[in-house]
Amino acid sequence: MKIETRLTRLLGIDLPICQAGMSWASSNAALPLAVSRAGGLGVLAAGPMYIEALEQAIDDIRAGTDRPFAVNLPLYNKRADQMMDLLEARRVPILVCSQGGTQKYLDRFKAIGTTCLHVVASEEHAVKAMRAGVDGLVVVGGEAGGHPPPTQVSTLVLLRAVARAIGGEIPIIASGGFADGRGLLAALSLGADGASFGTRFIATPEAGVADSYKQAVLSAGVADTDCVGRDVGMIRAIRNDFTRSMTALEGGGADIEVRRDIFARSTLKMAALDGDMALGKVEAGQSAGLVTAIKPASDVVREIAREYAEALMTLPAIA
Structure with a gap:
């Protein structure tokens, strides 16, 4: 199945389904590799990784697929400069940066052809990143796990506000509260070009966290x-x-x-x-309450796509 949007065309993926970069959970090759193989965007979370482990994980993903993948880099990280040197040398196809300004990385990665996505949580930062020249935005709303915006504005409202503020200039990935195909459909209807799924992918065999963590997500x-x-x-x-x-x-x-x-x-x-x-x-995000089973990451991608198609068919037609 393919679901074509501006995001899938920009990134060269089949489905507008992005696995969020989650420290430890996707700080390994297994999870992003499985998602990318299934047609979504797998994201390697560099945050807690040592340089050697990061390099090995990139090599392992490339050995396992020729599909696009991304690396998520928190710019406040004390090893961020070393990581950027490595990512530039390895010419990663897609870079997702968070918790810092675009001036730290944008020019050098655009120069080598890397697609640059920037994580934002307000209209102001979205417009600033767009004007700086990023290729796309990840808009994080209050439902998200990890680091939601301090304002706690929900994705439902924030996504619409950002989409209006940037005027459709660049693609948007909605993040926060998404766990299934109906969520993906909602994101696209609100003006996004794709959705990011974090907590849902914690409940997979490939996620690099303790089993008790996965069970906590299922129980929440x-x-x-x-x-x-x-x-x-x-x-x-x-x-x-x-x-x-x-x-x-x-x-x-x-x-x-x-x-x-x-x-x-x-x-x-x-x-x-x-x-x-x-x-x-x-x-974990509020969407933990929507996660009911541990499934292989590739099955999760396909299930989201199938649910999206089914939900789309149930929408009322214009009379």
């Missing part, structure tokens, strides 16, 4: 995540002892340094690799 309802860490690096995560502690401190007006210390003691690695579901940061 749509109201079982909390946003914590305001002013110190807000995240959305599945509710546990850590999020309850942060919520109590924030609600009680605790000093920012106290909150910063508690926030820093918990890490995503504790949950993702060590399986600590009580004190780790079990980052």
Whole structure:
């Protein structure tokens, strides 16, 4: 099956289904490779990776498919400059950058033909990135896991606002709240050219996180995540002892340094690799409540596409 949009034409993929770059979960070749093979866009999450591991993962993806793939690079990362040198030398086809300005990378990667996508969470940043010359945007709404916008504006509203602000100049990938084909259909109807699926791909055998993390996603309802860490690096995560502690401190007006210390003691690695579901940061979006089974990533891609087609056929025709 193919679903053609501006995004699929830009990236050379069959389906406007993008797997989000998720630290640890897609910091390996297996998950992005499976998604790209299935016709979507697999994204390798460089954030927690050492340079040697990143290089090996890129080689493994290229050995496994000739389909396009992307690397997600958080620009605040202390190894970002080294990573950019490697990604430039390896001429990665698609680069997704977040948490930093376009001036850090855009010119050098455009010069070698890399397609550059930039992650934004407001109309202001979207317009700024578009004018700088990025090829496309990933627009993250409040439902997203990991690092949603501090404003908490929902994807439903933010996506429309960004689409209007940029006037259709470049493709948009909607992110936050998407887990199935109906979500993809909604994203396209709201003005996006594709959708990014993060939490859904955690519940796959290829995701590089502990089984307890995957089970936590399956067990969560749509109201079982909390946003914590305001002013110190807000995240959305599945509710546990850590999020309850942060919520109590924030609600009680605790000093920012106290909150910063508690926030820093918990890490995503504790949950993702060590399986600590009580004190780790079990980052996930509200769409966890829509995930009901662990399935191979390729099956997830095909299922989303099939659900999209089925949902499209149920829409009422114009009388």
